[in-house]
Amino acid sequence: MRKEKALIFELGRSGRKGYSLPPCDVPVKELDELIPHKMKRQLSLDLPELSEVEVIRHYTELSTRNFGVDTGFYPLGSCTMKYNPKxxxxxxxxxxxxxxxxxxxxxxxxxxxxxxxxxxxxxxxxxxxxxxxxxxxxxxxxxxxxxxxxxxxxxxxxxxxxxxxxxxxxxxxxxxxxxxxxxxxxxxxxxxxxxxxxxxxxxxxxxxxxxxxxxxxxxxxxxxxxxxxxxxxxxxxxxxxxxxxxxxxxxxxxxxxxxxxxxxxxxxxxxxxxxxxxxxxxxxxxxxxxxxxxxxxxxxxxxxxxxxxxxxxxxxxxxxxxxxxxxxxxxxxxxxxxxxxxMGAEGLKQVSADAVLNANYLMNLLKKTFNLPYDRICKHEFVLSARPEKKKGAGAGDIAKALLDKGFHPPTVYFPLIVEEALMIEPTETETKETLDAFAAAMEDIAAAIEEDAGRVAAGPHTTVVGRLDEVRAARNPVLRWRESQDQ
Amino acid sequence: MGGEHYLPLTPDDREKMLEAIGAASVEELFSDIPQKLRLDKLLQLPPPLSEPEAYKHISSLAGKNISLNDMPSFLGGGVYDHFVPAIIKHITGRSEFYTSYTPYQPEISQGVLQAIFEYQTMLCMLTGMDVANASMYDGGTAVAEAAIMGCGATRRSKVLVSRSVSPFYRHVMESYFRSRGLPLEEIPLRDGQTDLAAMEKAIDSDVAAVVLQQPNFFGLVEELTGVSDLVHEHKAVLVAAVDPLSLPLLKAPVEYGVDIAVGEGQGLGVPPTFGGPLLGFIAAREKFIRQMPGRIAGETVDVEGNRAYVLTLQTREQHIRREKAASNICSNEALVALAASVYMAALGPAGMREVAELCLQKSAYAREKITTIKGYDLLFDGSYFKEFPLSVPGDPAKINEELIRHGIIGGLDLSSYYPELDPAMLVAVTENRSREEIDRFVSELEGWK
Structure with a gap:
């Protein structure tokens, strides 16, 4: 499953072409006549050179390494990741x-x-x-x-x-x-x-x-x-x-x-x-x-x-x-x-009705297993606290990674700040009851897995194209652009 | 009811779910809204349309416009009719990209993260800068935020901006600066370029940043030799707004001492779309990284040592730093940045240079032709890239109306932005204009009375 993907700068060959432009149909003047030499670029321009099919394959592969609402359930709290009509x-x-x-x-x-x-x-x-x-x-x-x-x-x-x-x-x-x-x-x-x-x-x-x-x-x-x-x-x-x-x-x-x-x-x-x-x-x-x-x-x-x-x-x-x-x-x-x-007026009202119904339904399923700090009717989203799970060795962030292995986009984590180990869940109105049931079942599985072996959960995700990333290294030794020398 | 196909819950589902919750009705779930605030009737919205009806209605609105497909256009001023390769929409139309959110979960967002990392690299290659961010809303907000970066970096507050910088950008800067209570001073024009003597007079130890544009709003390539020395002597920051399509030919910002290069990236494969979505960009020297607003992708490794990408240096950002953040920006123009990346990847160095040369040659041809007509004179001497300002023999708005009647979208009427130049028009000529279209434009201008 795990594999690195080449950067676009590591692909292509000198002289390849991925575009088609018309020839110049006006009389061509000497460049020096139009732009004085001292204003001209001296720095080389090292953009990659690829054929059109290479460009398409590169970005298509990148797209397969990405998760959208069209891929699956995306209950990212406060982001309202509803279906985007075509x-x-x-x-x-x-x-x-x-x-x-x-x-x-x-x-x-x-x-x-x-x-x-x-x-x-x-x-x-x-x-x-x-x-x-x-x-x-x-x-x-x-x-x-x-x-x-x-x-x-x-x-x-x-x-x-x-x-x-x-x-x-x-x-x-x-x-x-x-x-x-x-x-x-x-x-x-x-x-x-x-x-x-x-x-x-x-x-x-x-x-x-x-x-x-x-x-x-x-x-x-x-x-x-x-x-x-x-x-x-x-x-x-x-x-x-x-x-x-x-x-x-x-x-x-x-x-x-x-x-x-x-x-x-x-x-x-x-x-x-x-x-x-x-x-x-x-x-x-x-x-x-x-x-x-x-x-x-x-x-x-x-x-x-x-x-x-x-x-x-x-x-x-x-x-x-x-x-x-x-x-x-x-x-x-x-x-x-x-x-x-x-949508019209009735449709919009039904949007909110179903968004709130979905959130309350999912909240009621999940509060059986997880801590719900504010246990009352919610609106479109609710916030769980993974504090008890954190004590066992796997907190909100680890639960999020475990959800990746279950094929779901995780909720918003560690926000809002007033809830410790927050998991902020917003299902939206465009999800089916079956999806909510499956998500709740996945969350229960994760809770059980934490009981069994919190260490394994904390080491996840296990099935994604890359494993858990070293974010500290990224911040301490920032590499913010590719350079030719780095890999050669 | 409208939109039922987006709402999968059946009446039976709803009943079962309410039962599970222990609520008698959906209305009960809204009982926390005080009674006196609850709407007692439906919103007054037009009746819902089915998909074919909606398409027909909205197509009819689109059909009331005259688009650049209907007539050749000579409008520029920051947004241009450049060639958009067909592949772009097929990549940005991949729904794994366009239906995702900000890549907060990197393990399932490597696609967007790597694309941002590559975009940052391409912008650095174009500008010669060290770092770039994931994008800004547009050129105007990018310039405003870059000037604010200068204030942050120098702990000073005054910014000087040349009058040759796009009025569209300056207006946004003015709003941002007025709100913050920061002083913004204009450097006047001299022969259509930044008056460098005036700048030298205005710059002092209170100045955080100097903002210029290259080529400037009139399309003139400014003579900026020595400017960076002057700015740096006063320990201020040099910000330049640049047209990325000019950079294969013109000096890269790093080559004339720019600290922060910003601008509008719409020309990089993005349709004009009535002015939005556009693509603001910010690229800077490494020492300004802590003041950089917005998202930045960085390289790291996963637990197994695989190379991978992640949002980084987030302690600059609002969701971590709250009121101490470098900016409040959250959502930016990620998908538009992806389009620009695909554009730069497809064109490569040769294609981008070809586009730049076509713009240069065709605009030179148009300039030469038009200025032979009586009444149409080039406003300023100098070297131009793809647009140029003309004094015209009448009200530019009237000339443009007449041109529309003859199937041409004319240049930008400068009267409201530079009343001192009135009557004047800014004419842009891109690679998309054929000689025949330019000749027709010339002959219509010639015939105007």
């Missing part, structure tokens, strides 16, 4: 979209603008917000955009003392990183015994320096923040704004909306909730929705519809400016629009 790939590949330049005259891109406009309307309704920008290219980019909007709002009002953003300890790592990027200070808010935001601690933390609270609801524990209205009141009374991290929106579509809970700014992860593929780490898309009083701060341009024409409006004097060179990841938005139009 029709989305077809619509996004239409040349009428892919072969559009972003600076074409508006008259030539009316269909693209209509699609952006329509998507905004659909996302407004799903979230309960008044305006949505589609410009952010990923969730974290959306977070930064949202905080910039909040910052611009406070600054425009002359309220310059607000320099802190509150974040629960259970938040995604992007939240505190975004707060720093926007020049704010992070204030951590603890959770209470229920795993929810500790209201007393929140009250004590807010003051006239609070710019916002960033909250994921349901939280990363998969628990709905039941006190959300009170939380909103505490923040708003202190003059702060409420920011919704939409990573977990898949749990509540059609049941409730962040806009109705009192959130002022919302970001969505199109590549989670709205079925677009994660691409091995992008491209994603992270639209940001706001309430009316914040609409004038959105990035430019916004898409508007006047007298039968769709236009890009750059005339927003309070705008935070631009956060992407153009209009964001349009191609990803096409996929989400396709999904939204196919």
């Amino acid at each position: 029709i989305n790939e077809e619509t996004a590949a239409l040349p009428g979209f892919t072969r559009l330049h972003p600076c074409q005259p508006e008259s030539t891109v009316q269909g693209a603008l209509e699609l952006l406009y329509n998507t905004e309307q659909l996302l407004k309704e799903v979230t309960g917000m008044d305006r949505v920008t589609l410009q952010p290219a990923a969730g974290a980019h959306g977070e930064l955009t949202g905080l910039m909007v909040i910052q611009a709002y406070h600054r425009t009002r002359g309220d310059h003392k607000r320099n802190k953003v509150l974040i629960p300890l259970s938040a995604h790592g992007t939240n505190p990183a975004t707060v720093s990027m926007a020049g704010y200070e992070v204030i951590q808010v603890p959770s209470d015994a229920r795993g929810l935001v500790d209201l007393e601690a929140l009250r004590a933390a807010v003051d006239e320096t609070t710019a916002a609270l960033m909250l994921t609801n349901p939280s990363t524990l998969g628990l709905f923040e039941e006190d959300i209205l009170e939380i909103a009141e505490i923040i708003h009374q202190a003059g702060g704004l409420l920011y919704y991290d939409g990573a977990n929106l898949n749990a509540i579509m059609g049941y409730t909306r962040p806009g109705d809970m009192g959130f002022d700014v919302v970001h969505l992860n199109i590549h989670k909730t709205f079925s677009t593929p994660h691409g091995g780490g992008g491209p994603g898309s992270g639209p940001v929705g706001v309430k009316d009083r914040l609409a004038s701060y959105l990035p430019v341009p916004v898409v508007e519809h006047y007298g039968g024409r769709f236009v890009l409006n750059y005339d927003l004097p309070d705008s935070i400016g631009k956060i992407h060179s153009f209009y964001g990841n349009f191609g990803v938005v096409v996929k989400a629009y396709t999904y939204l139009r196919m």
Whole structure:
């Protein structure tokens, strides 16, 4: 099973060709006439030389060394690894979209603008917000955009003392990183015994320096923040704004909306909730929705519809400016629009119903064998603690590796930080009951294997193309690129 | 109900699962949502479409656009109509790649990890830099983050950016810098290039980084001799935004003392797609590795000593360092980086050089032809790569409207980005433009009144 794969630089032969270009059909000038010698490259360009079939075989083999949602169950908590409908790939590949330049005259891109406009309307309704920008290219980019909007709002009002953003300890790592990027200070808010935001601690933390609270609801524990209205009141009374991290929106579509809970700014992860593929780490898309009083701060341009024409409006004097060179990841938005139009209101509600049903069902199966620190109804995901298994010699990370041998992608491990040895499991709505049963059975097998021989489990995985990797070596002696000398 | 084919649970499954949970209904599973927050009616969305209906509707929207397949285009400004080899979509369309997430479990993600490692290597080969990351959202955010890297590395806050850097990038930088409260100063133009005398005056011990573009936004190859010495004398960082397709011909960033090379990689086999997904890249000298944002793949071995790849140096990243991370970036443009890798692998050094030479020759041909027409003059003297700015004899938007009527997508109207140059147009000519198309463009410009 185990084998190394040659790097592309170790393949091919000098003089091989993997492309076909037309001959030059204009009169050719001497290169020196066009580019002075001193501006010319002297450094050799050592890219590999391969025939087309070699390129195809190389990357095809690489693909077989990779696991996607199409390969199997991928319950990676907080990532919403649902099935990616194939029709989305077809619509996004239409040349009428892919072969559009972003600076074409508006008259030539009316269909693209209509699609952006329509998507905004659909996302407004799903979230309960008044305006949505589609410009952010990923969730974290959306977070930064949202905080910039909040910052611009406070600054425009002359309220310059607000320099802190509150974040629960259970938040995604992007939240505190975004707060720093926007020049704010992070204030951590603890959770209470229920795993929810500790209201007393929140009250004590807010003051006239609070710019916002960033909250994921349901939280990363998969628990709905039941006190959300009170939380909103505490923040708003202190003059702060409420920011919704939409990573977990898949749990509540059609049941409730962040806009109705009192959130002022919302970001969505199109590549989670709205079925677009994660691409091995992008491209994603992270639209940001706001309430009316914040609409004038959105990035430019916004898409508007006047007298039968769709236009890009750059005339927003309070705008935070631009956060992407153009209009964001349009191609990803096409996929989400396709999904939204196919699902409709009932379909989206059923998505959340089944996502929550699948999570609760799997949680109930697994809590018989594993420790469930917060034993209550969950939403789309739940978090187990492998602390007891860790004591026996195989922790959350080892359980993850053991799942690889069972043909499953593991859950998110060691996150959220408030649960020791966390295993964060999100099955999504697109999985069958049989898959959930099989996953639960695999987890029970692993628990039994830990009882029997924890050492063997901790030495896994045993069947993957490579064994457990030496991550410490990678970090201590970084080899971040291939060099010809290294293997010769 | 829409989307039933994506929802495998049957009514019978649901009943059995509820029974196992001990819940009477699915609604019970939502009882933790306060009653007053629960929607009492369905969302107001258009009725669901079946797959053929959805395809028809969305095709009709695509059909309302005029695409680069319908008309030859002379638009550039950072996004170009370059040749995209057919093999790319067949690789990026492998669902083991596109339906995977960030490779957090390396043993089953060797495909994506090795592809990232190879991509990093290819970018280093192109730029001459030591390290590259797995990708950024686009050229604009890559430039902004590179400037912030400079602030981190020098512990200074002021950044100088040339007015010859793409306005699309500068606008993104402005938003990032305004938010952080960091000063951003513009170096003015002189004959379409960075005014080096002004730069020399502006640079002092508060300056963290100087940001230039090569070729610059106007397509001019800037005369940058001595610039890196000046920047380094002040212990500041030199950031250059470069067009990767120009690098087979033009000096590699390492050859003129650049510390961080960034830019937009869309030309590397990625369709323009109305401006996104694009491909931001960052490559740097080794000493800047700790300030590098985003994912980096590294080589290691497994327990048996097999060579393998893993995400590394993660103590820079948000999921480990939280508020102390180098950046908040998480999802990036991994699949687009894969497309760029396949492009560079297929073209190799000879193919990439051929593309660069075709762009150079064809744009030179177009420039020579157009500037013989009365009213169309080259704005600045100098050496150009694949685009060039023209003063035009009327409102560029009107000229472009007229060109569309004659089946041509004209150049970029510069009026809103450089009002001081108005009326002007930036014309890009890639390897995809035939002589016949260029000649037709020339004769339409000639006929415009």
